[in-house]
Amino acid sequence: MGPSGRVVGIDIADIEPFGDDANVIAIQGDLLEPGVDARILAALGGLADVALSDAAPKLTGVRATDRAREETLLEAVEALLPKLLRPGGALILKLLESPEAQAAAKRIGRCFGSAKIVGLRATRAGSSEKYLIGKNYAAGA
Ligand SMILES: C[S@@+](CC[C@H](N)C(=O)[O-])C[C@H]1O[C@@H](n2cnc3c(N)ncnc32)[C@H](O)[C@@H]1O
Known part of the structure; x- marks a missing residue:
């Protein structure tokens, strides 16, 4: 990110402090919470070049519940993109595959000039x- 870049991370769980680096900011917060976009934007100081989400729900083992929770998280990320990502920016988004996640990924992918789903x-x-x-x-696409 270079000396003038900034990384802002958010997790509902406690995040271990990163030390004294003022360009790395950790927020404890819920992606589903109203107003979370303003908290992230204030920490960023402007729209982000890259959005990276590896947010994932706590799995219960009950397939319908897990899929619904994953879908809700993906929808939250989808709703945050227009508020936080600059036009021309990039996204890396973790998906736990299901028909619901596929549908969300398809929708989100349409907002980008190019989009692909990869495995690691x-x-x-x-x-x-x-x-x-x-x-x-x-x-706005
Ligand atoms: C796969 S872990 C990744 C954690 C971290 N990025 C890392 O690499 O260690 C998924 C994370 O999503 C977080 N998470 C789940 N639901 C969330 C929510 N509604 N808002 C914010 N974070 C959430 C969990 O607390 C968990 O830490």
């Missing part, structure tokens, strides 16, 4: 984890 070699066997990579965000 580092993902453990049997995991449904995939990543949507979006480039060239078209705000």
Whole structure:
């Protein structure tokens, strides 16, 4: 990110402090909470070049519940993009694959000049984890 860049992270759980680096800011907060966009934007100081989300719900093992929670998180990220990501910006978004997540990824992907879903070699066997990579965000698309 270079000396003048800034990283802002948010998690509902406590985040261990990063030390004295003023360009790395950790927020404890809920992505589903009203007003969370303003908190993140204030910490960023402007629209972001890149949005990266590996947010994932606590899995219960009940498929319908887990899928619904994942869908809610993806919708929250989708709603935050126009408020936080600059036009032309990029997205890396973790998906736990399901028909609901696929539908959300398709919708979100349409807001980018190019979008693809990839799997990672580092993902453990049997995991449904995939990543949507979006480039060239078209705000309001
Ligand atoms: C796969 S972990 C990734 C954690 C962290 N980024 C890391 O690499 O260690 C998913 C994270 O999503 C967070 N999370 C789940 N629901 C959330 C929500 N509604 N708002 C903010 N964070 C949430 C969890 O607390 C968890 O830390």
